[in-house]
Structures are given as C-alpha cells and as structure tokens.
Amino acid sequence: MVDWNGTNVARVAVIALLVVAVGSALGYWLWSRLRRRWPASHPLNPEQGTKSNVISCIANLSIQYNLSAAAIALEFMDSYRDDKVPSSPKPGDPTESDYPPPGWVSYVLLGTVFAGTVVGMCVMGYLGDVLGRRMAMLVTMALTVAGSLGSALFAWGDTQAVYSIICACRFILGMGVGGKYPLSAVTSAESSVQGEHTSSRVAWAFFWQTPGSMAPYAVALMLYLLPHASWITSLQFRLLFAIGSIPALVVFFAELNKKESEVFQRQRVASPLREALAHPQYFRTLIGTGGSWFLYDISYYGTAIFTPDILKAIFGSSDDLVAISWQSLAVTSLGLPGAITAILLLKPRGAKWLSTWGFFLIALCFAALALVFEKSHAGENNHLKFGLFCLVTFSLNFGPNVSTFVLPATCYPANVRSTFHGLSAALGKIGAVVGTFMYAPIEDKMGIAAVLWVQVGLSLLGMLLSYVCLRDDRPSKEPSPPEDTARLINQ
Numbered sequence: 001m002v003d004w005n006g007t008n009v010a011r012v013a014v015i016a017l018l019v020v021a022v023g024s025a026l027g028y029w030l031w032s033r034l035r036r037r038w039p040a041s042h043p044l045n046p047e048q049g050t051k052s053n054v055i056s057c058i059a060n061l062s063i064q065y066n067l068s069a070a071a072i073a074l075e076f077m078d079s080y081r082d083d084k085v086p087s088s089p090k091p092g093d094p095t096e097s098d099y100p101p102p103g104w105v106s107y108v109l110l111g112t113v114f115a116g117t118v119v120g121m122c123v124m125g126y127l128g129d130v131l132g133r134r135m136a137m138l139v140t141m142a143l144t145v146a147g148s149l150g151s152a153l154f155a156w157g158d159t160q161a162v163y164s165i166i167c168a169c170r171f172i173l174g175m176g177v178g179g180k181y182p183l184s185a186v187t188s189a190e191s192s193v194q195g196e197h198t199s200s201r202v203a204w205a206f207f208w209q210t211p212g213s214m215a216p217y218a219v220a221l222m223l224y225l226l227p228h229a230s231w232i233t234s235l236q237f238r239l240l241f242a243i244g245s246i247p248a249l250v251v252f253f254a255e256l257n258k259k260e261s262e263v264f265q266r267q268r269v270a271s272p273l274r275e276a277l278a279h280p281q282y283f284r285t286l287i288g289t290g291g292s293w294f295l296y297d298i299s300y301y302g303t304a305i306f307t308p309d310i311l312k313a314i315f316g317s318s319d320d321l322v323a324i325s326w327q328s329l330a331v332t333s334l335g336l337p338g339a340i341t342a343i344l345l346l347k348p349r350g351a352k353w354l355s356t357w358g359f360f361l362i363a364l365c366f367a368a369l370a371l372v373f374e375k376s377h378a379g380e381n382n383h384l385k386f387g388l389f390c391l392v393t394f395s396l397n398f399g400p401n402v403s404t405f406v407l408p409a410t411c412y413p414a415n416v417r418s419t420f421h422g423l424s425a426a427l428g429k430i431g432a433v434v435g436t437f438m439y440a441p442i443e444d445k446m447g448i449a450a451v452l453w454v455q456v457g458l459s460l461l462g463m464l465l466s467y468v469c470l471r472d473d474r475p476s477k478e479p480s481p482p483e484d485t486a487r488l489i490n491q
Contacts, residue, residue, distance in 0.1 A: 055254050056188040056205035059137075059180045062247035064212030066148060066177050067117075069244055070109060070170065072220045072325060073237040074101065098233040105163050107437075112167045114433050116147075116174020118426045124179025125422015129272035129415060132260050133187050136418070140179030141255065144248040147173025152242035166241075176248070178429070182421035185409040189417075190261040199351055199406045199473070203343040206405040210335045210397065216240060217329040224322055267414040276416045285411055286423060288469030292355055293404040293428030295462035299362060299455050300396050302435030334390050338397030350473040351403040351410075355466035358399010363459035365392045370452035400462065404428060407470065 077099035120140065128136040150169035155162045188205040192198045223236045269275045276282055342354055369388040372381055408421035439451045 053188055053191060053201055053205055055251055055258070056184040056191075056202075057208045058247050058254075059141075059184040059187075059251050060205055061208040061212035061215070062144065062244065062251065063177050063180050063184075064209040065215045065247065066144065066173055066244040067113065068213045069216040069240050070113065072216050072328070073240040074105075074109070076220070076223075076233055076237045076240070077101065079233065099159050099162060099237075102160060102163060105167075109163070109167050109170060110436060111433070113170040113174040113177075114429055114436070116171040117178035118174075118429045120175035120178025121181055121422040121426040121429065122178075123175070123422075125182035125425070126272065126419045127179075128183050128186060128418030128422070129268075132268075133183055133190070133264060133418065134255055134258055134260050136179065137183045137187065137255050138252060140176045140183060141248045141252040143172055143176030143179070145176075145245045145252065147171075147176055148241050148244035148248070152238040155238075173244075178425070179422075181405075181425040182408075182418045185405060185421050186264075186414075186418045187261065189409040190263040190414065197347045199410055200343060200347050202406045202409045203346050203402050206402060207339050207343060210332070210339050213335070214329055214332045217325045217332065219243060220325045221322065221329070224325075261414070263414045264417075269415045272416050272419050276419060279416075282412060282416060282420060286420060286427075288465070288471075289404070289408045289411055289420070290424040290427035291465050291469060292359075292400060292407075292462055293424050294431035295458055295465065296359070296400040296404055297428040297431035298435035298438070298458055299366075299462075300401070300435070301432035302439045302451070302455065303392065303396060331389070331393055334393040335397035335401075338394040339402060342398045342402040346402065346406070351407045352466060352470040352472050354399045355403040355407070355470060356463055358395070358401070358403065359459045359463035359466060361395045361399060362392075363456045363463065365395045366452050366455040366459060370449050370456065373447075373449040373452065400466070403466075407473075410473070411471075 078097045078101055120143070124136055124140045127139065130136075131139075147169050150172065151166050154169065155165040157165075184205060185202055188202045189198050192201045219240060220236075223239060226232055226236065342358070346354060365388065369385065369392055372385055372388060376385070404424070408424040409417065412420045439454070442454060443451050
C-alpha cells in the first residue's frame, strides 16, 4: 500500500494541478497564437466565426484519451512502484500492489463509464438541439473536466474508497465524453464551407480519436521515467486521469468565443422532441445509423477488451508495464492507416459503401485469424498470428469505424440532428457493453477462436444491415442542400 501522509497527499495534488494548469494555459495560448497567423480566408481564422474544425478535432481527441486512460491507469495502480506483483513471488519480491483492486473493480469501473457515456449521448445530444451546439458543448466539457480532475484529486483513503470515488467520477466523465460524440460531429458538419465535402470534414474531426486512444500509452511511457518513491504510483495514475482535462479545458475556453451554427439557427424549433415524433421516418433511419453502430461496437470493443489475451496468446504473458504499453501503443497505431484510408475513400465512394464493404473486410480478417488459431498450437505461427491481428486492427479502423460517426451527422435535418446522432451513438455504446461482457463466457468455454468466429457472424450481419438500411450517399446521389434534407431509408 502507498504510504499516506499529509506531505505525500499535498505533493501529489499540487503536482497534478500544476500540470493541468500549465498544460491548459499552453494549449489555449498555442491555439490563440496560431489562429492569428492564418490568413483571413483560412477556416481557422477567428473572423470566420463558426467555420473552424479544430475544436471538433480536439474534442474527439479528448474523447478517446479519457476513455482509454483508465486501462493503463489501473495497470499502474495494480503494480508496486511500476513493477507488476509476480503471481509466485520469490524472497524479496513485493507481495501486494500499491492499490490492490477489489474483485468488483474490473466490471463496475467499465460499466459506470459506459453507463455515463450512454446517458451523456442521449441527454447532451438532445440539449444540443434545445440549447444550441455551443451551450451544450460548454456543459459537456465542464462534465469532462469535473470527471477527470475528480478521479485525480478526490480519490484518497483505503483502496475501497479510492476505487469507489474513481467509479463515481468516471460516470460523470462518461456523461461529458458521451455528449462530445453528437456535439463534435454536428458542429463539424454545420461549420463546413460552400464547396467542402461535409462527410469528409466530419471524418477528419473523428480521425483524432485514434491519436487520442494512443496518447495515454505515450504518456505512460514518459511517466515510467519518474524516479521510484513510495508516492510515485499515486502521482502516475492521477496524472494520467488529470491530463484528460487539458484538451477539454482548451475546447471550453475556445467555445466561449464561438458563434452558434448558422444552419442550426435557421432551422431551430421550439421542441425537437415534438419535431422528431412528427416524423416517424427519422426513427426508421435510426435503424440504419444506430443498428450498424451497435453491431460495429460489439466487434470493436469486444476485440479491444480481449486484445491483452490475444497478445498474450501470441507473445506470452508479460509482467513488464513498459512492454504492455509499447505493445498496446503499437497495436493502436495500426488504426491510423485504416482511418486515413477510409476518409480518403469517403468522398468518391460514400459512407454506405464504406460501411458495407468495411464490415465485409472485418469478417474476412477475423475468419483468417480464427482459422490460424484453430489450426495452431500454443507458441506456433506467432508471426502469422500477429500479422493477421494487425490486419484485424486495420479493418476495425476502416469502413464502419468512420461511417458510423459520419452518417448520423449528415442523415438528419439540423433541428433534430444532434438528438439522433446522440441516439445512434448510444446504440453503439450499448453494443460496446454487449461486446465487453458477452465474450468472456464464450472464451472461457470455447477459447479465443470461438470469440473470433462470433465476430465474423456479427460483421456479416452488419454488412447486410448496411446494404439494406443505409441510403446510397455517393456525391452524385446527395440531396442538395444536405442540411435541409434527411437522407431517409428507401427514399
């Protein structure tokens, strides 16, 4: 256990606050200085008002940093001064980690952040249509800052108290992070300039979720360089949580000076709920946008949860936190070329094509990896397994990874756009919960290969749903103007 005394608590809290304050100030100063250097015609120039896409990019980076930070933070907490406690300790080895997790932590912590995210997607998505994009974004950023700083600064006491406080703060964080999904997407879509491809603009904002998911592991590798001390584990996991507030603070202060979307102001209605209920075709469209996201997130988060098990099956078990971070960083980075390829194909092919054939590619990659696991014994064909797993990671970040985020931002009229993007995203996160908890009993009874075959079946179902329920949105078939017309099923 960590040596708790007033000096250690004060030292850790002050350092965490200083890092957040300095990081936020530098981030906002850099944003302010750079945008002054851009010419008047540049979309990031302050005179352009609502045309900037950078705020949506930073918001998306913040989403995945905060969702991914807990995994590596828990690895720090379940270590003894950065060394994993061996299962069979020798004389002189540590026998207990600094923050030994209670048995309920792995499920409850994950469940609370997902529950908060679903609530945030629905509530903040609706508030985006009621209060406006700017005001709703300020609220969701405030919740993100409160949740990330609360996890860092309020979690003191015995291990039960520490983990309980972190779970409560992660629920608040989840509400903020969830709200950023619809708000960042519709803000990006509605700030596009004439002649700009709206879907590509939204996709480039979404792209920054991938660097955001890599960032906690890069931060962790730097935190390993800190000198070992009795309080160092406390500082490390708190900094990982606290740093998540920096991009949220930058976006918060940037939003204070931003104008409301012109498209939204023109189409704003008194009651978005009444408007939605008056158009049942919007809910039919939700079958396509939300259903494809639901199936995709089962596969994506199911794979993410079992990535450590798959890597252990390939490389063997490792108690080295540095090795764990490097492996996770390397695997996550493979998502970059997948996302970039999808964005480049979005304009000529459209989001429906990306979703349909993206699901097919995911099914092929999972089938190939499942066959190799079935035909190989432990320790065999490790290079082939790793290569195929890299292809799986590429395919998961290609196609539906981008299209599920883009489609709800372009499929609905502005007066209900934020609400239905939030509902679509919430269905996706419900799929994430299913994927997180469904595969453990399957793996325990039938092994990793069975998990991979289930992924194949779900991906083929996603392909069928995308083909049947999503409207062709290639440029030649786009309604004009896109902000005034919902792209409805069979219409």
